Amino acid sequence: MKILAVDDDELIREILSATLEAHGYTDVTLAESGEDALQKIAASPTPFDGFMFDIQMPGMDGTELCQHVRQMEHYRNTPVIMITAMNNKEYVDRAFMAGATDYVTKPFDTTELMTRIRLADRLQSESRKAQQASAAAPTAAAAPKPPFKDPVTVKEVRGVVKSAALDNYVMLMLEQKQFAMGAFALRIPELEMVHSGSDIEEFTYVVTDVAEVISDVLVGAQAFLSYIGNGVFVCVGAKSKLPTADSMHDEFVMMLNDPDLVYCEEVATGFTATIGEIAAPKLFEKRGDLRFLDRAVEKLNEVAGGTQRQGSGRSAFAA
Numbered sequence: 279m280k281i282l283a284v285d286d287d288e289l290i291r292e293i294l295s296a297t298l299e300a301h302g303y304t305d306v307t308l309a310e311s312g313e314d315a316l317q318k319i320a321a322s323p324t325p326f327d328g329f330m331f332d333i334q335m336p337g338m339d340g341t342e343l344c345q346h347v348r349q350m351e352h353y354r355n356t357p358v359i360m361i362t363a364m365n366n367k368e369y370v371d372r373a374f375m376a377g378a379t380d381y382v383t384k385p386f387d388t389t390e391l392m393t394r395i396r397l398a399d400r401l402q403s404e405s406r407k408a409q410q411a412s413a414a415a416p417t418a419a420a421a422p423k424p425p426f427k428d429p430v431t432v433k434e435v436r437g438v439v440k441s442a443a444l445d446n447y448v449m450l451m452l453e454q455k456q457f458a459m460g461a462f463a464l465r466i467p468e469l470e471m472v473h474s475g476s477d478i479e480e481f482t483y484v485v486t487d488v489a490e491v492i493s494d495v496l497v498g499a500q501a502f503l504s505y506i507g508n509g510v511f512v513c514v515g516a517k518s519k520l521p522t523a524d525s526m527h528d529e530f531v532m533m534l535n536d537p538d539l540v541y542c543e544e545v546a547t548g549f550t551a552t553i554g555e556i557a558a559p560k561l562f563e564k565r566g567d568l569r570f571l572d573r574a575v576e577k578l579n580e581v582a583g584g585t586q587r588q589g590s591g592r593s594a595f596a597a
Contacts, residue, residue: 279399280325282318284309284343285332285361293386294330294361301392312338316346325352327402328395331378333362333369341376348377354433355440357398361386370450374439374502380446401442423481426473429507430482432489437502441512444504445568448514452559460517460556461574464492466534468547469509475545487540488549491533495526512574523553523581554578 283294283306291308298306307322309315312335319326329347331340338346340360347353360373363384373381379401380394424430432438439447451459466488473481485505492503492511501515513520534540534549554577559570 279303279327279395279402280305280307281328281330281395282307282309282315282326283330283361284312284315284335284340285330286310286335287332290332290361290384297386297388297391298395301395303395311335312340312343312346315343319347319350319353326356328357328359328398329353330359330361330382333360333364333373341372344373344376344378355431357401359394359398367451370447371500374443374447375437377439379440379443381450423473423478426470426509427507429505430478430485432482432486432505435486435489436493437496438489438493439502439504441504441506444502444512444514445571447502448568448571458517458558459514459570460520460558461512461514461571462520462523462554462556463510463512463575463578464530464551464553465508465510465578466549466551467509468549471547472542472545476542477544480542480544484540484542488534491530491539494533495521495530510575510578512571514571517556517558520556523555527551527553552578552581554581 281298281303283291283298285291285294285308288310291310295306295308298304307318307326309318312331315331329344331343333340335343340362344358344360347356347358357379358377359380359382360378361382361384362369362373370381379398382391382394429441431440448459448461469481469485469488472484476484489503489505489511492513496503496513496515499515499519499521501513501520503511503513505511530553531549531551534551540549554574557570557573557577
């Protein structure tokens with residue numbers, strides 16, 4: 279795994295390099311600033327497989343650097359682990375909003391740090407295999423369409439993250455005793471018909487449009503959302519700011535059926551929505567315990583009658 283680690287503190291860079299090397303990660307490039315990192319990314323003869331960015335740096339900070347990297351086509355899905363001494367919710371939210379995959383705080387716990395690195399390594403390996411399989415197909419049309427139960431990647435929509443990043447965010451909040459969180463799930467049943475009647479590109483466009491509508495409805499809620507497959511989205515934010523199912527349903531469905539907001543060229547359909555009630559973590563739940571996300575989907579199941587939370591890994595960095 280080829281890693282770029284960025285920190286303005288020379289001692290931290292040395293510690294990171296020594297720790298990674300001691301655990302078998304010897305292909306490590308170090309950078310002392312965001313600007314230095316961008317230069318090394320541009321100059322690298324082969325792409326990096328993972329990044330570690332310090333958040334607090336003079337000039338371009340790690341959050342800005344993450345945004346720049348996510349704008350590069352090759353690095354849209356590459357694991358980005360933020361490393362910082364700042365672990366309050368505002369910093370965590372900004373990091374994940376910028377596209378971070380995970381978050382590690384200083385001073386480092388070596389076991390925790392290497393767990394995150396190995397998970398990032400696994401994610402990148404799985405992503406590379408999927409890309410190679412896709413490239414091996416003679417044409418895009420020849421590549422098999424992923425099943426409806428699988429998630430698809432939604433790009434460049436405010437607050438939308440992969441299910442693995444959402445799980446990591448929740449684990450961090452639980453570790454910091456942020457029990458004022460809430461989560462709810464919603465399902466768009468007609469997405470199954472769109473999936474059956476269109477190619478994966480068109481289906482992804484429609485899912486992205488739906489995600490953008492959800493993001494607009496959640497403005498002010500400081501929420502994150504993820505498409506987990508089976509037509510289901512999971513939303514996480516401050517419980518007091520999340521809209522209830524009753525309060526958002528009518529406006530949401532109206533927006534879904536505005537062709538300027540959600541457009542499906544290949545399949546003509548009207549959209550409906552099933553929205554579950556808000557679930558909250560319990561006091562005994564700790565980092566690594568994601569049952570409250572499952573409870574959010576269970577509450578959706580009570581209304582929808584059987585949608586399972588498929589396509590979402592129960593461990594960090596799942597696809």
